[in-house]
Amino acid sequence: MTTNLQVKVWRGKEEGDFVTYDVPRLESQTVLDVVTHIQRHIDPGLAYRYACRVGMCGSCAMTVNGKARWTCRTHVAKVARDGKLELAPLSNLPVIKDLVTDMTEFFDKWARAKGSFKGEQTRHDEFAMVEPQSTMRLAADAGIECIGCGVCYASCDVVSWRPDYLGPAALNRAWTLVNDVRDVANVERLLAVSGDAGCHACHTQGTCTERCPKHLEPTASISGLKHIAIKALRRTA
Amino acid sequence: MSDTIAQARLWYWGRISAMALAFFVLAHLVIIIYAVRGGLTGTEILARTHGNVAFGLFYASFVLASAVHAPLGLARILRETVMGERGANVVAALFAVLVLVLGMRAVYGVVLS
Numbered sequence: 001m002t003t004n005l006q007v008k009v010w011r012g013k014e015e016g017d018f019v020t021y022d023v024p025r026l027e028s029q030t031v032l033d034v035v036t037h038i039q040r041h042i043d044p045g046l047a048y049r050y051a052c053r054v055g056m057c058g059s060c061a062m063t064v065n066g067k068a069r070w071t072c073r074t075h076v077a078k079v080a081r082d083g084k085l086e087l088a089p090l091s092n093l094p095v096i097k098d099l100v101t102d103m104t105e106f107f108d109k110w111a112r113a114k115g116s117f118k119g120e121q122t123r124h125d126e127f128a129m130v131e132p133q134s135t136m137r138l139a140a141d142a143g144i145e146c147i148g149c150g151v152c153y154a155s156c157d158v159v160s161w162r163p164d165y166l167g168p169a170a171l172n173r174a175w176t177l178v179n180d181v182r183d184v185a186n187v188e189r190l191l192a193v194s195g196d197a198g199c200h201a202c203h204t205q206g207t208c209t210e211r212c213p214k215h216l217e218p219t220a221s222i223s224g225l226k227h228i229a230i231k232a233l234r235r236t237a
Numbered sequence: 238m239s240d241t242i243a244q245a246r247l248w249y250w251g252r253i254s255a256m257a258l259a260f261f262v263l264a265h266l267v268i269i270i271y272a273v274r275g276g277l278t279g280t281e282i283l284a285r286t287h288g289n290v291a292f293g294l295f296y297a298s299f300v301l302a303s304a305v306h307a308p309l310g311l312a313r314i315l316r317e318t319v320m321g322e323r324g325a326n327v328v329a330a331l332f333a334v335l336v337l338v339l340g341m342r343a344v345y346g347v348v349l350s
Contacts, residue, residue, distance in 0.1 A: 161317035195241035196316070200248040230249050233242065 031071035048099040058149030063088040068154040090154035113170040114189035140179035152208035168208035168218035175221035199225040254306035261299040293348035300340030308333035
């Protein structure tokens with residue numbers, strides 16, 4: 001293990017440059033530990049975002065040596081090449097400052113994909129009975145643990161090619177709701193997630209699935225949406 | 238029909254034509270390999286294809302599937318790289334006509350002329 005890490009960090013907004021810092025190398029050190037060391041001991045002006053530090057909140061994602069990762073659960077030993085790290089803000093999102101991106105568009109797309117539950121039962125109704133082993137429940141389970149970190153969105157080539165594309169996270173969210181038997185908004189949801197800015201734009205390259213830190217499979221969710229949208233189209237034809 | 242539904246429908250046509258092309262391309266390769274064993278001249282090819290309805294139908298369908306599939310893919314690539322939606326659609330439509338005309342002309346040439 002080298003004694004020091006050479007860490008290049010993006011400083012600035014859309015325009016800026018990498019600044020190199022020497023950071024002490026420690027046992028079991030995470031990339032977030034490295035950024036925190038720089039901010040607390042070397043350069044207090046460094047802007048970055050984190051909250052939980054345990055892989056739950058999804059706020060600390062950055063580009064580490066060219067790949068989007070959650071930094072709180074990424075060990076330096078896993079990603080440092082020859083004692084070197086390069087840290088940049090997430091791709092496909094506007095940079096606010098240094099390592100902080102503006103996530104507004106990312107979450108607006110969740111709303112555009114009708115990513116919120118819409119039921120018709122009230123508290124006076126009986127509880128909905130959902131069979132845990134039913135196909136729909138299992139499909140929803142497979143995508144439900146998304147923490148909204150934006151790693152998939154930053155890794156998606158289709159988002160960079162056509163910025164109106166909803167992206168893997170929003171489509172994965174829509175897929176979990178499509179499989180929620182209590183939800184009543186699926187007609188409008190399928191319309192919202194279909195077409196060239198929706199699931200039909202996906203090239204099934206699978207980078208989102210490869211990089212998702214929660215090991216979800218947005219590619220499979222998007223395929224599911226394509227399939228169910230075409231079934232709906234056939235019914236209306 | 239909204240844009241979204243039209244786009245989903247075109248995507249579906251892309252998928253269906255891809256399935257057809259998978260069959261046509263494989264069959265085409267098998268036909269080539271089978272037919273050229275020991276060498277084959279242009280005259281021999283025309284002797285086999287001329288007036289052959291099955292051959293004509295097979296390759297006319299092949300051309301149709303290509304004229305659907307390739308322009309849809311081209312439109313997608315253009316839209317994602319160099320131009321907007323409308324420009325990409327116009328170029329793709331022209332390309333579809335080109336594939337259709339050249340393909341059908343070739344089928345006509347070896348089967349009917």
